[in-house]
Amino acid sequence: xxxxxxxxxxxxxxxxxxxxxxxxxxxxxxxxxxxxxxxxxxxxxxxxxxxxxxxxxxxxxxxxxxxxxxxxxxxxxxxxxxxxxxxxxxxxxxxxxxxxxxxxxxxxxxxxxxxxxxxxxxxxxxxxxxxxxxxxxxxxxxxxxxxxxxxxxxxxxxxx
Amino acid sequence: xxxxxxxxxxxxxxxxxxxxxxxxxxxxxxxxxxxxxxxxxxxxxxxxxxxxxxxxxxxxxxxxxxxxxxxxxxxxxxxxxxxxxxxxxxxxxxxxxxxxxxxxxxxxxxxxxxxxxxxxxxxxxxxxxxxxxxxxxxxxxxxxxxxxxxxxxxxxxxxxxxxxxxxxxxxxxxxxxxxxxxxxxxxxxxxxxxxxxxxxxxxxxxxxxxxxxxxxxxxxxxxxxxxxxxxxxxxxxxxxxxxxxxxxxxxxxxxxxxxxxxxxxxxxxxxxxxxxxxxxxxxxxxxxxxxxxxxxxxxxxxxxxxxxxxxxxxxxxxxxxxxxxxxxxxxxxxxxxxxxxxxxxxxxxxxxxxxxxxxxxxxxxxxxxxxxxxxxxxxxxxxxxxxxxxxxxxxxxxxxxxxxxxxxxxxxxxxxxxxxxxxxxxxxxx
Amino acid sequence: xxxxxxxxxxxxxxxxxxxxxxxxxxxxxxxxxxxxxxxxxxxxxxxxxxxxxxxxxxxxxxxxxxxxxxxxxxxxxxxxxxxxxxxxxxxxxxxxxxxxxxxxxxxxxxxxxxxxxxxxxxxxxxxxxxxxxxxxxxxxxxxxxxxxxxxxxxxxxxxxxxxxxxxxxxxxxxxxxxxxxxxxxxxxxxxxxxxxxxxxxxxxxxxxxxxxxxxxxxxxxxxxxxxxxxxxxxxxxxxxxxxxxxxxxxxxxxxxxxxxxxxxxxxxxxxxxxxxxxxxxxxxxxxxxxxxxxxxxxxxxxxxxxxxxxxxxxxxxxxxxxxxxxx
Ligand code: NA
Ligand code: NA
Numbered sequence: 001x002x003x004x005x006x007x008x009x010x011x012x013x014x015x016x017x018x019x020x021x022x023x024x025x026x027x028x029x030x031x032x033x034x035x036x037x038x039x040x041x042x043x044x045x046x047x048x049x050x051x052x053x054x055x056x057x058x059x060x061x062x063x064x065x066x067x068x069x070x071x072x073x074x075x076x077x078x079x080x081x082x083x084x085x086x087x088x089x090x091x092x093x094x095x096x097x098x099x100x101x102x103x104x105x106x107x108x109x110x111x112x113x114x115x116x117x118x119x120x121x122x123x124x125x126x127x128x129x130x131x132x133x134x135x136x137x138x139x140x141x142x143x144x145x146x147x148x149x150x151x152x153x154x155x156x157x158x159x160x
Numbered sequence: 161x162x163x164x165x166x167x168x169x170x171x172x173x174x175x176x177x178x179x180x181x182x183x184x185x186x187x188x189x190x191x192x193x194x195x196x197x198x199x200x201x202x203x204x205x206x207x208x209x210x211x212x213x214x215x216x217x218x219x220x221x222x223x224x225x226x227x228x229x230x231x232x233x234x235x236x237x238x239x240x241x242x243x244x245x246x247x248x249x250x251x252x253x254x255x256x257x258x259x260x261x262x263x264x265x266x267x268x269x270x271x272x273x274x275x276x277x278x279x280x281x282x283x284x285x286x287x288x289x290x291x292x293x294x295x296x297x298x299x300x301x302x303x304x305x306x307x308x309x310x311x312x313x314x315x316x317x318x319x320x321x322x323x324x325x326x327x328x329x330x331x332x333x334x335x336x337x338x339x340x341x342x343x344x345x346x347x348x349x350x351x352x353x354x355x356x357x358x359x360x361x362x363x364x365x366x367x368x369x370x371x372x373x374x375x376x377x378x379x380x381x382x383x384x385x386x387x388x389x390x391x392x393x394x395x396x397x398x399x400x401x402x403x404x405x406x407x408x409x410x411x412x413x414x415x416x417x418x419x420x421x422x423x424x425x426x427x428x429x430x431x432x433x434x435x436x437x438x439x440x441x442x443x444x445x446x447x448x449x450x451x452x453x454x455x456x457x458x459x460x461x462x463x464x465x466x467x468x469x470x471x472x473x474x475x476x477x478x479x480x481x482x483x484x485x486x487x488x489x490x491x492x493x494x495x496x497x498x499x500x501x502x503x504x505x506x507x508x509x510x511x512x513x514x515x516x517x518x519x520x521x522x523x524x525x526x527x528x529x530x531x532x533x534x535x536x537x538x539x540x541x542x543x544x545x546x547x548x549x550x551x552x553x554x555x556x557x558x559x560x561x562x563x564x565x566x567x568x569x570x571x572x573x574x575x576x577x578x579x580x581x582x583x584x585x586x587x588x589x590x
Numbered sequence: 591x592x593x594x595x596x597x598x599x600x601x602x603x604x605x606x607x608x609x610x611x612x613x614x615x616x617x618x619x620x621x622x623x624x625x626x627x628x629x630x631x632x633x634x635x636x637x638x639x640x641x642x643x644x645x646x647x648x649x650x651x652x653x654x655x656x657x658x659x660x661x662x663x664x665x666x667x668x669x670x671x672x673x674x675x676x677x678x679x680x681x682x683x684x685x686x687x688x689x690x691x692x693x694x695x696x697x698x699x700x701x702x703x704x705x706x707x708x709x710x711x712x713x714x715x716x717x718x719x720x721x722x723x724x725x726x727x728x729x730x731x732x733x734x735x736x737x738x739x740x741x742x743x744x745x746x747x748x749x750x751x752x753x754x755x756x757x758x759x760x761x762x763x764x765x766x767x768x769x770x771x772x773x774x775x776x777x778x779x780x781x782x783x784x785x786x787x788x789x790x791x792x793x794x795x796x797x798x799x800x801x802x803x804x805x806x807x808x809x810x811x812x813x814x815x816x817x818x819x820x821x822x823x824x825x826x827x828x829x830x831x832x833x834x835x836x837x838x839x840x841x842x843x844x845x846x847x848x849x850x851x852x853x854x855x856x857x858x859x860x861x862x863x864x865x866x867x868x869x870x871x872x873x874x875x876x877x878x879x880x881x882x883x884x885x886x887x888x889x890x891x892x893x894x895x896x897x898x899x900x901x902x903x904x905x906x907x908x909x910x911x912x913x914x915x916x917x
Contacts, residue, residue, distance in 0.1 A: 020436065023223070024226075024413055024414075038750065040769055042760050045755075045772060045774065046772070048216065050214070052218065053210055056448055062440070063445040070181070071178060072174050072557065075175045091178050095178070098186050101189065102205070102206050105205070120755045120760070199667045211654055211655055211657060216774040402786065403786060461648060462653070508650075
């Protein structure tokens with residue numbers, strides 16, 4: 001149970017760490033094969049790009065979880081902490097809504113790519129597009145997690 | 161849908177602290193929500209976001225960020241910096257100037273502004289603060305100097321511009337060298353003024369410098385040798401025909417790993433997961449904004465923002481000087497809200513015919529455009545270097561942007577010289 | 591395409607007074623055959639519809655790269671796209687027909703064949719994928735630019751040539767003994783200049799527009815593939831149009847394709863001159879060598895047959911045979 005909990009808490013990090021390792025190795029291998037053996041890999045650039053698509057959407061979810069997502073807070077710095085927490089509840093509900101709308105369409109993208117394969121590796125494109133869907137669904141969950149945290153801040157009766 | 165309403169909603173979302181990527185994503189959905197005939201739907205938005213990431217040259221950003229973390233952990237940065245400090249560490253503004261020079265140096269390795277900021281910032285910000293410089297100043301310095309990454313070739317925006325304008329990439333690359341050096345000079349002059357006004361912690365600086373001097377030039381150079389060699393390896397990789405600019409980022413990861421693990425022995429194999437994790441956390445907040453910016457740019461294109469805005473600006477005026485000034489203002493504004501790549505793709509076809517009619521060389525205009533957009537790297541809300549730098553130092557984007565204002569003014573001085581003295585760009589080309 | 595009710599439009603859906611605004615997307619620069627085709631289409635249809643139809647052209651990938659444009663067109667977000675057939679293969683498998691190396695002996699034959707009975711078969715295939723096909727244009731054959739001269743078969747050996755990410759293209763260059771390297775177009779110039787890559791293959795139109803000849807010493811007229819390009823329409827958009835507008839679209843599109851071919855021929859002459867003025871040598875290959883190249887790469891024919899079946903391939907080859915014999 002503890003292990004599952006740990007894996008869930010670090011899900012994006014684990015996946016992203018693995019992905020960037022594979023990208024680095026594939027790209028390094030390409031340089032070696034092309035320059036030293038004059039025998040280029042035909043799949044390495046395509047693999048890297050597709051993994052990068054996964055990376056982009058997984059980092060969305062990671063940055064919400066790690067609270068590193070970028071927003072402009074200059075205009076709300078004056079607000080008391082509880083008011084800001086209240087605003088955050090609305091903001092992250094809004095985010096979850098936008099991600100939900102996008103994930104419906106990410107799902108369409110997976111569904112409509114049935115039967116299509118990538119040119120170099122012959123990889124089903126659905127596998128590529130599952131990345132955005134996964135990232136968006138995780139982002140909804142992480143946003144709602146953030147909403148719950150901020151709600152606690154609003155309710156908590158401590159001096160501000 | 162009216163442009164006022166469109167940008168109004170976007171501004172309100174941003175002010176209410178809705179994350180930038182979400183604000184941009186929602187703005188792309190907005191026109192089709194208001195008017196069901198608008199052809200750009202949510203389906204199209206997600207396609208654009210995916211295709212924005214399905215882009216090989218962008219991979220250089222996370223890779224250079226990870227290489228930067230390795231260089232910092234492996235103390236490669238420290239040794240490289242020691243060599244610079246050995247010579248100018250006791251001079252006024254010596255170290256801030258060394259940062260700008262390092263960005264100039266790194267610009268010749270990296271084709272991207274944010275990647276340069278990441279690579280140089282992760283090594284220089286801790287160093288500057290440890291000898292007493294203000295953290296926000298150090299962060300702003302790196303964020304602005306990181307713009308040199310796209311002015312000094314190789315440069316991904318130059319390649320995009322040439323693609324859109326049909327001009328020669330090799331000529332534009334050559335044209336970028338002198339403007340890059342000029343901008344670096346202007347930034348260094350401001351660093352000097354800043355240090356004169358605010359003073360420096362001479363005791364700390366001198367202690368560090370004396371300690372360094374006591375080790376002797378031979379030792380410092382010997383210790384710094386492998387670090388100094390790293391740009392040589394990476395540049396040599398590109399210019400020696402071994403790797404593409406994006407692959408150079410991979411080379412820099414492997415090179416810095418090998419040096420840190422086996423030569424300097426500053427990191428151990430078991431440190432690698434931590435280094436990787438730190439890298440992942442550094443680039444996490446950036447990538448999705450670049451992706452959302454692509455979708456945003458499509459909507460801006462379909463709403464004809466480029467032609468509406470530029471026609472409004474250009475209709476009444478016929479003076480070349482005034483029009484060039486106005487184009488600079490327009491591009492500075494564009495740089496505030498759009499990322500470099502999409503901005504180049506949207507505005508080159510609109511503005512190039514105007515400047516060509518005025519007799520401005522397309523190569524020269526490419527430099528003007530990219531210098532403007534390099535300034536845009538540090539202007540909120542859409543400032544890629546700000547985001548990267550803010551991540552490195554944990555100073556808020558707005559604080560960095562405030563501290564960057566004088567640097568931006570120095571950059572603007574360079575921009576004016578570059579705009580009105582075409583020879584700065586064209587001297588090496590012709 | 592959004593159909594906007596004009597001032598006199600009535601709610602009963604009568605076509606009278608209704609206006610249509612179409613978007614056309616390309617991923618090429620404005621100085622290209624693609625753009626000329628788009629502009630001709632715009633000019634023709636706006637004139638002949640008496641202003642009922644307006645066309646907006648978005649070039650330079652402003653509406654997306656090849657894959658994004660194609661998907662947007664199938665979805666109806668973009669009404670028409672102009673691109674090379676190579677970028678359609680994932681959606682219209684039959685477009686792999688144009689991956690058959692050295693299938694056409696010359697441009698005249700190629701064009702006659704593509705205007706012939708095979709067009710109807712391809713139109714059906716495109717329609718199944720959600721796209722309307724109006725005809726084929728081209729910007730001539732794809733040629734090779736290289737830093738090393740190629741005059742005989744053995745010269746292909748080990749040349750690092752950038753190709754598109756297309757298994758048939760990769761297989762072709764492998765068969766010739768070269769080292770095909772699929773890589774990003776935006777890094778191509780730099781890679782050629784620095785010698786990371788030796789060569790690339792594209793039509794003259796793209797080679798000149800992107801100055802790819804600058805870092806190279808030779809153009810080798812391998813003429814291995816016809817650079818077919820066409821304007822395809824969104825089936826969703828097209829089917830929603832009234833019959834008279836459909837007719838007009840098809841007619842103007844077909845004419846624009848013919849015009850694009852003329853323009854391509856004119857441009858290739860001046861593009862060759864540009865390249866020669868820059869000091870490159872243009873190497874033409876003997877028909878015997880071209881035949882040897884096709885024979886050496888016969889496995890690509892097998893690959894394409896595996897992908898799209900024998901029927902279309904045989905039909906194309908038979909028509910090439912009869913057409914070139916008749917000339
Ligand atoms: Na650069
Ligand atoms: Na900006």
